[in-house]
Amino acid sequence: MNSKLPRWAAALYGVVAAAIALGVAQLIGAVTSVQASPVIAVGGAFVDRTPPWLKEFAIRTFGQNDKLALIVGIVAVVAVIAAAMGLLSRYRLGYGLAGFAAFGVVGAIAAMTRPDAGQFDILPSLVGAAAGAWGLSLLFRDTSVPGYDADGRVLASVRTKEQGEGVAEPERPPIMRAGQELGYVDRRMVLARAGIGIGVAGVGALIGGVIGSRRDVEAARTGVARTLPRPAVAAKPIPAGADLRIKGLSPFVTPARDFYRVDTALAIPAVSPDDWILKIHGMVDRPIQLTFADLLKRPLIEADVTLTCVSNDVGGPYIGNARWLGARLADVLREAGLQKDADMLLSVSQDGFTCGTPVDIVMDGRDALLAVAMNGEVLPAAHGFPVRQVVPGLYGYVSATKWVTEIKVTRFDRDEAYWTPRGWSAQGPIKTESRIDVPKGADSVPAGRTTIAGVAWAQHKGVEAVEVRVDIEPWRQARLADVPGPDTWRQWSIEWDLPRGDHEIQVRATDVTGYTQTPEVAPPAPDGASGYHTISVHVT
Numbered sequence: 001m002n003s004k005l006p007r008w009a010a011a012l013y014g015v016v017a018a019a020i021a022l023g024v025a026q027l028i029g030a031v032t033s034v035q036a037s038p039v040i041a042v043g044g045a046f047v048d049r050t051p052p053w054l055k056e057f058a059i060r061t062f063g064q065n066d067k068l069a070l071i072v073g074i075v076a077v078v079a080v081i082a083a084a085m086g087l088l089s090r091y092r093l094g095y096g097l098a099g100f101a102a103f104g105v106v107g108a109i110a111a112m113t114r115p116d117a118g119q120f121d122i123l124p125s126l127v128g129a130a131a132g133a134w135g136l137s138l139l140f141r142d143t144s145v146p147g148y149d150a151d152g153r154v155l156a157s158v159r160t161k162e163q164g165e166g167v168a169e170p171e172r173p174p175i176m177r178a179g180q181e182l183g184y185v186d187r188r189m190v191l192a193r194a195g196i197g198i199g200v201a202g203v204g205a206l207i208g209g210v211i212g213s214r215r216d217v218e219a220a221r222t223g224v225a226r227t228l229p230r231p232a233v234a235a236k237p238i239p240a241g242a243d244l245r246i247k248g249l250s251p252f253v254t255p256a257r258d259f260y261r262v263d264t265a266l267a268i269p270a271v272s273p274d275d276w277i278l279k280i281h282g283m284v285d286r287p288i289q290l291t292f293a294d295l296l297k298r299p300l301i302e303a304d305v306t307l308t309c310v311s312n313d314v315g316g317p318y319i320g321n322a323r324w325l326g327a328r329l330a331d332v333l334r335e336a337g338l339q340k341d342a343d344m345l346l347s348v349s350q351d352g353f354t355c356g357t358p359v360d361i362v363m364d365g366r367d368a369l370l371a372v373a374m375n376g377e378v379l380p381a382a383h384g385f386p387v388r389q390v391v392p393g394l395y396g397y398v399s400a401t402k403w404v405t406e407i408k409v410t411r412f413d414r415d416e417a418y419w420t421p422r423g424w425s426a427q428g429p430i431k432t433e434s435r436i437d438v439p440k441g442a443d444s445v446p447a448g449r450t451t452i453a454g455v456a457w458a459q460h461k462g463v464e465a466v467e468v469r470v471d472i473e474p475w476r477q478a479r480l481a482d483v484p485g486p487d488t489w490r491q492w493s494i495e496w497d498l499p500r501g502d503h504e505i506q507v508r509a510t511d512v513t514g515y516t517q518t519p520e521v522a523p524p525a526p527d528g529a530s531g532y533h534t535i536s537v538h539v540t
Contacts, residue, residue, distance in 0.1 A: 005090055005140070007087060007090070010086040010087050010089060010090045010140075011083040011084075011086045011087055012083075012086065013086045013089070013136065013139040013140060014082040014083050014084070014085045014086020014087065014089065014096065014136070015079050015082045015083050015086065016135065016139060016198055017082065017085075017086070017096070017100070017132045017133075017135040017136035017139060018078055018079065018081075018082030018085075018103075018132055019198055020131050020132050020134075020135035021038075021100065021103060021128040021129055021131055021132025021133075021135070022037075022038065022039065022075075022078070022128060022132075023128075023131075024127060024128045024131035024132075025037050025038050025039075025107070025124040025125060025127065025128025025129075025131075026124075026128075028123050028124040028127045028128065029124040032118065032120040032121060032123055032124060033116075033118055033120075033121050034267040034268075034269075034270065035111070035114060035116060035121070035265075035266075035267055035269070035351060036111040036114075036117070036118070036120075036121035036122075036123070036124045036125075037124045037125075037128075037267075038103070038106075038107030038110070038111070038124060038125045038128060039071055039074050039075065039078075039266075040071075040266045040267045041107055041110035041111035041114060041121075041124075041125070042074060042106065042107060042110045043067075043070050043071060043074055043266045044110070044114055044264070044265075044266055044351075045110040045113065045114075046070065046074075047070070047264050047266065048264070050422075051422070051423075052422055052423040052424065052525050052526075053525075056311065056523070056524060056525060058070070059262065059311050060313070063317070064260065064261055064262070067265075067266050070266065071266065081099070082099075085099035085100075085136075086136075089136060089140055093136070093137065093140055096133075096136045096140075097133045097136065097137070100129045100130075100132045100133040100136065101129060101133070103125070103128075103129045103132065104125050104126045104128070104129025104130070105125075105129075106125075107124070107125025107126075107128070107129070108122045108125040108126055110125075111124065111125055114351075114352055115348075115351075115352025116269075116350055116351055116352045217270055217271065217272050217273070217381065217385065217386075218381070220272055220273050220274070220386075221378045221379075221380075221381070221385060224273055224372075224378045224386070225377065225378045227296070228296075228325075228372070228373060228378060229296055229300055230300075231300050231301060231302040231325055232299035232300055232301065233299065233300075233301045233302065234302050235302040235303055235304055235323055235484065236304075236484040236485065237484070238252065238253070238304070238484055239482035239483070239484060240482070241481055241482040242481050242482050242483055242484065242491070243481065243491065244453065244481050244491045244493055246438060246451060246453045246491075246493060247438070248437055248438040248439075248440070248453075249437045249438055249453045249454070249455075249491060249493075250437055250454075250455050250489075250491075252321060252481070252488075252489075252491060253304075253321055253322065253323065253375060254320035254321050254322055255375065256322070256374055256375055256377065256380050256383065258320070259320040259322060259374075259383060260309060260317060260318045260319065260320050261382055261383065262309045262311055262318055262396070263349075263353065263402060264351065264353050264418070265349075265351045265353070265402075265403075268381050268382050269349070269350040269351050269381075269403045270381070271350050271385065271386055271403055271405075272386075273292040273385075273386040274292070276291065276292045276386050276387065276405070277289055277290065277291055277405065278290040278295070278370070278387065278404065278405060278406065278407065279405070279406045279407070280332065280333070280336045280406075280407045280409070281406075281407075281408060281409070282342070282346075282407075282408040282409035282410050283338070283339040283341065283342040283409040283410060283411070284333075284336040284337050284338060284339065284342075284409050285336070285337030285339065286335070286336050286337050287336065288332065288335060288336045290332070292372075292386055292387070295327055295370060295372065295387065296372070298327040298331070298332075299327070299328075299331075300325050300326060300327055300372070301325070301326065301327070301328055301367060301369060302323060302324070302325050303323070303324055303367035303369060303390075303392075303485075303487065304321065304322075304323050304324075304484050304485060304487060304488045305321070305322065305324055305367060305369075305390055305392045305459070305487045305488065306319065306320065306321040306392075306457055306459055306487065306488045306489045307319070307320060307321075307322070307390070307396055307400055308395055308396065308430050308457065308459070309395065309396050309397070310395035310396065310397045310398075310424065310428055310524055310527070310528050311524050312524065312528075312529060313523075313524060313529050314433070314435075314521070314529045314530065314531045314532070314533050315435045315436065315533035315534075315535075316435075316529070319435075319455075319457065319489065321488050321489050322374050322375050323374070323375050323376065324367075324369055324371040324373065324374060324390045325369075325371060325372060325373035325374075325376075326369030326370045326371035326372050326373070326387075326390065327369065327370045327372075328367070328368065328369060328370075329362050329368045329369060329370055329389065329391075330362055330363050330365075330368060332370065333345075333359075333362065333363065333409070336409070338359065338363075338409060339409070341411065342359055342409045342410065342411060343358060343359050343360070343411050343412055344356050344357070344358065344359060344409075344410050344411055344412045344414075344415060345357040345358075345359060345362060345407050345408070345409060345410075346407070346408040346409075346410050346415050346417060347389055347401040347404050347406065347407045347408075348401070348404070348405055348406035348407075348408070349401050349402060349403045349404060349405065350403035350404075350405050351403065353401065353418050354401075354417045354418045355389070355397065355398060355399065355400070355401040355417050355418065356398055356412065356415070356416070356417035356420065356426055356427075357389070357391060357394065357398055357399050358394075358398075358427055359409070361391065361393065361394060361399075362391060366391070366392050366393065366460055366487070367390075367392060367487065368389070368390070368391040368392070368399075369389070369390045369391075370387050370388075370389065370404070371384070371387065371388050371389070371390045372386065372387055383402060384401075384402030384403055384404070385403075386403075387403075387404055388400065388401060388402040388403065388404055389401045389402075389404055392459050392460045392487035393429060393430055393459045393460030393461075393487070394428055394429060394430060395428035395429075395430055395527075395528060397417075397418075397419050397424065397428060398417065398426075398427060398428040399428075412426055412427075423525060423526055424525060424526045424527070425526045425527035427527075428527055428528065430457070430458070430459050430528065431517070431528045431529075431530055432456075432457070432458040432461070432463075432509055432510070432511045432515055432516075432517045433456070433457060433458075433509065433517055433529075433530070433533075434454060434455070434456035434457070434466055434492075434507045434508060434509040434517065434533060435454045435455055435456070435507070435533050436452065436453075436454040436505060436507050436533050436535050437453055437454040437455065438451060438452065438453040438454065439452070439505075439535070439537055440535070441535035441536060441537070442535075442536060442537070442538075443537050443538070444537070444538045444539075444540055445498065445537055445538070445539055445540070446539070446540060447498060447499060447500045447539050447540065448497060448498070449495055449496070449497055450495070450496050450497070450498045450539075451493060451494075451495060452468055452478075452493065452494050452495075452496055452505060453491065453492065453493035453494075454466075454491070454492060454493075454507060454533075455489045455490065455491055455492070456489065456490050456492055456507075456509035457488075457489040457490070457509075458486075458509065458511035458512070458515075459486070459487050459488075460486055460487055461486055461511040461512050461513055461515075462483070462485075462486030462490075462511060462512040463480070463483075463489075463490040463509055463510075463511060463512075464510050464511055464512045464514070465477060465478075465480070465509070465510040466478040466480060466490075466492040466507060466508070466509050466510075467507070467508050467509075467510075468494050468496070468505065468506070468507050469505075469506050470496060470498065470503050470504070470505050471503055471504055475508070476494060476496075477494075478492040478493060478494040478507075479492060479493050479494060480492050481493075486512065492507075498537075498539045499539065500539050500540060501538075501539055502536060502537070502538050502539070503536070503537055503539060504534060504535070504536050505534070505535050505536075505537060506532045506533070506534045507532065507533050508532050517530065517532070518530050518531070519531060519532050
């Protein structure tokens with residue numbers, strides 16, 4: 001019991017002890033598995049149980065920072081709970097110790113129930129909780145200075161002769177005399193202890209981060225880059241007219257650093273190519289296991305493919321185009337011997353995410369790849385290193401498994417992928433859509449001739465035409481850029497004389513099949529957004 005400790009100090013001690021717990025857990029997690037650290041494990045469990053509407057809200061509100069927002073939120077909740085544990089520990093230290101025991105149990109359960117859990121993934125939460133409890137015990141050691149009252153004044157019983165020994169001190173009320181039994185809490189000692197605790201937490205987190213970054217296999221990526229085979233079948237050269245080079249218009253090829261990232265992994269999985277194995281099993285005659293070296297020995301195909309996330313709102317940013325290098329997935333499946341009733345490929349990521357891809361789509365001759373490179377470089381860790389799936393014409397949630405480690409050949413009426421029980425369609429062909437990049441919505445533009453430009457996509461069908469209209473004027477045909485094939489987006493532009501005032505600009509695309517995108521507005525769930533991208537501009 002340390003009830004003489006001020007409430008602010010007790011709350012601070014609780015937060016510092018929690019920081020020690022998280023720092024030590026981060027350190028242990030770097031040695032075992034980053035996904036096993038309690039914040040990541042609990043966050044992953046939260047993501048797995050997030051309803052679709054909340055997921056969409058997070059993506060719309062925080063964009064690609066949604067994972068960071070979740071982690072910050074978890075840490076904030078932990079801080080509040082830890083402060084409460086510190087306050088309770090003023091009265092009985094056992095309350096705080098019980099709180100850390102609960103912390104360890106919750107984190108351990110979250111870590112061990114992850115699909116990719118290892119036998120040591122229980123350790124970060126348990127060791128972190130033990131470190132937090134130890135830190136709390138040390139912090140709550142007596143911080144009072146003997147011989148001083150609650151206001152820091154020397155008690156009469158310890159006055160020296162120089163202070164006037166024998167001089168009677170005026171009688172004080174009992175409530176004031178009670179302070180003599182409490183002792184003076186040294187504020188500097190409180191802050192010093194808190195500083196030491198935060199230092200311990202910071203060192204643990206820093207060392208864990210350094211070890212973790214080493215485990216992100218950047219050295220392995222460098223090694224793979226030196227031995228990456230040349231494509232057996234090179235992609236067609238990108239036409240000179242594929243990029244209209246208009247300021248503000250998305251480039252034809254999206255740099256890897258700018259490529260969107262939407263997935264369920266709070267921490268990027270660290271998969272060594274030396275340990276990577278792809279298992280293909282289920283409704284096949286000959287189950288296959290491929291190592292990374294096996295994959296690189298196969299003929300590698302180069303293909304330009306635009307990927308799109310099903311969470312992309314009309315006019316949204318979750319789309320990008322890249323040149324991919326990989327082995328044909330169809331060839332691997334033929335070697336395994338597909339059974340005739342199979343209609344689904346249930347792919348599994350290193351982090352446990354699952355994805356359901358139609359067999360007939362993969363086997364129809366399109367460039368469905370087990371990709372190992374992106375834009376001429378080894379896959380970045382954030383985009384699936386060492387191997388990911390790329391399937392033209394399907395939204396990413398049913399095709400683009402990153403860090404893929406397993407493919408089960410099955411049926412849609414027997415198995416469900418990750419997003420299906422969460423309200424999303426089992427199959428997700430990409431809808432024909434278009435977007436205005438220039439000008440931006442709410443821009444002010446000068447009156448007169450104005451360039452309107454953007455991109456349109458209809459993967460594996462191809463974009464045939466793009467039309468633009470301003471206000472209620474008739475639709476006009478836009479000029480289309482060249483493309484190397486039907487699997488990429490297509491740039492477009494048009495010149496328009498805009499008078500002064502406020503105007504509304506809309507765009508629509510027509511694909512090669514003759515289908516023109518619908519004006520009917522639909523949200524991303526359950527199978528992709530639809531509607532005309534519409535912006536408002538002020539012309540001066």
